[in-house]
Amino acid sequence: MRRFPAARPALAATTPLVSALAATALLLTGCGTTPADGGRTGTDGTPAALPSGTPIDDPGKDGVRVVSLTPPPAPPSSSPSPSPSRPYAVHADPLPTALAGAGTSAAYEVVNKGPVALTYTVVITFTNEDGGAMDNQRVTVRDVAPGKTVRGTVQAQAFTPRVTGAKVTTVTKVPASEAPAEVGTCPASGIRIGADDGNAAMGLRVVGLRLDNCGTRDYTVEGYPLLELLDSRREPVDGVRILHGSGEITTGLGPDEPPRRVTLRPGESATAALAWRNTTESGTPVNVPYVRVRAKAGAGPVTVTPHLDLGTTGKLGVTPWKKAGQQAASGGSRPGS
Structure with missing residues (x-):
């Protein structure tokens, strides 16, 4: 009697696409500003390590500058992925171009050269190859002690592959003791x-x-x-x-x-x-x-x-x-x- 291969579950044919979409969802979830305590110096005063990326020549403002830019991960390949053990090929449709460009991040550093602890509000502008603004992200960096350097990252939310640069466009800084309270907190004064x-x-x-x-x-x-x-x-x-x-x-x-x-x-x-x-x-x-x-x-x-x-x-x-x-x-x- 002639035997035929057992039928394979339909899910197996879509697994690469599911994985690709799941990876994209993780990128989208990560978009937004850096938490206030993200990337700051350790208790020993040693600056936190910067993520790898392409160095940025940003002169910065008031002790704040962008130091590198990291592009998003490459989108999954859309080429067929044949398996020698299967009588068919698995194919994942390419992700939309907009989603493929999501997740570009900029690493920044804040240096407090003043005599008191400061809270910084920084606007970082992501730009295209012509220098045009593609997205603005606001970051609040709290309680930077005198003489200390705080580092962190911020992601662009403009879903485009055209982001090629980033720069600091606006910096405001106030004494940490007078800064508006952080979201979800209540000062001791009530x-x-x-x-x-x-x-x-x-x-x-x-x-x-x-x-x-x-x-x-x-x-x-x-x-x-x-x-x-x-x-x-x-x-x-x-x-x-x-x-x-x-x-x-x-x-x-x-x-x-x-x-x-x-x-x-x-x-x-x-x-x-x-x-x-x-x-x-x-x-x-x-x-x-x-x-x-x-x-x-x-x-x-x-x-x-x-x-x-x-x-x-x-x-x-x-x-x-x-x-x-x-x-x-x-x-x-x-x-x-």
Whole structure:
């Protein structure tokens, strides 16, 4: 009697494709910014080793630079894979070009040459061969001690094989003791302050401030956030009037209201707003990258980075604290920068 080979499971014919897609899923899952503690120096002060990659000639900014670029793994081959023990060939369809280019990563280093521990917020731009921006990634590197070097990596999320370079485009750094709280954490004070990314329209700028009670006790504020305007060296900026209310700036935020006593139970939040115009006439435009904020007199400061482009107007409006429309989950809201 003539015997025929036993039928093989259908899954065997698709196994290479399944593996290829699984590898791609792992690449996509890894996209995003580097964790705050990723790549930092060890307890003995020895810098962590950099991943292998192509060196990058990036002059950097403020002690931060990109040092190398690592392309994504090559996509699986689409050629047939015959097996001598099988009467048929296994073929995996090629992955889409976009997915094949995902996973390009840049290695960076942060060197703190200052006298105090700093928290850095860095924007790294991935570029193509013509120098055009393909993707921007923001990285926060916390608590870099004086004289220390911290290293880490960040991945591009632009799913394209055209990423050929990377550079540092923006750096802000604040004393670690005044940095906005990390996502999902609550400071010892029980109060978390942050700023949003702001809105701009026809020269009008508005940035929101948020005060979260992430602690276990009620917290009361009455009046306006206390502000200090700081330049790029975090020195006080002179010649700018801080106005109580936004009426002199715009009517878009509604009529000015007198401040009221606001008591926040645990999990509740209050908001305020900074408003200005970037009109430029005669004189030298004033830019304020940093604003030191206190919820009230005697409260600890938090330095946010709204980058106020005040033009030559010489004034900034601030609205009073008012209770937010919905509660903030304790320990969970993103403070912004």
